[in-house]
Amino acid sequence: MHVGNQSAVTEFILLGLSTDPLVQVLLFPIFLAIYMSTLIxxxxxxxxxxxxKRLHISMYFFLANLSFLDICYTSVIVPKMLVNFFAPKKRISFIGCTTQVFFYLLMGETECLLLALMAYDRYVAICNPLRYNMIMNTTVCLWMISMAWLTGCILASIDLYFVFRLTFCGPNTINHFFCETPLLLQLSCSDVSSNNIVKLVGTVILAFIPLSLILFFYFRIIATIIRTHSGKYKTFSTCVSHLVVVVIFYGSAMFMYVREEQRTRTNGVAVFYTVITPMLNPLIYSLRNKDVKRAMRRLVR
Known part of the structure; x- marks a missing residue:
């Protein structure tokens, strides 16, 4: 990042979800309740x-990592949004915006890879059940999740570098409730052609490839289940929760980025995949999984 970039713009203004003070007062308890529900x-x-101990298998190891990611993902955005509901001027410093962009990209990109790993885990469990414990052992699972985090960190750092090497010399108002890369590019007075190339490459790596792998794994899973004469519906039920999460995550994110030019009209979609989805994930898995439901019920008691 060039130090000189900060001389012109030292802070950004986040307009948030609404400029009406009454609406902001009404939204605060709603989002606070959602955030607390997500954390709990x-x-x-x-x-x-x-x-x-019954949940000490790779499937639930990945699920616990997904929950940790969701906590971090929403914590990058929601606390600042809650503060801004009552702030007279919704400022975020240049460094604060940088930090928010980096961790938002890191969590989102890592989650894309983690969802693919979870699909692979179900593929091995259903298509190679006799070798499942040998293939998905503790060492392999730790290596997989470490590589997902490392890849997300590297790609987020590259994306961040290409964004904040630009010059911000004009308006500093962001019509959104958090700092996001496409909106920052609109505020730059530099050439953003290199950023568009980086964005295209990142989309292929983090959207097309993981989603293609997920579809491939589930195609093989469905083909295996069709050939099975007994217990096929019970077997496939372990995949339903993961499929629902994949559809919600990729569906809302793709819809958001396809309509970047109309970003001011898609704040509701951004709220869904940055605030609502992390709250829904534990509900989706606990409602569809008897083992998780039993463990959480025992824990609450």
């Missing part, structure tokens, strides 16, 4: 997986 639900799921 995902923390309960993590502790349940940790304390229940």
């Amino acid at each position: 639900g995902n923390l309960l799921l993590i502790v349940a997986v940790k304390t229940d």
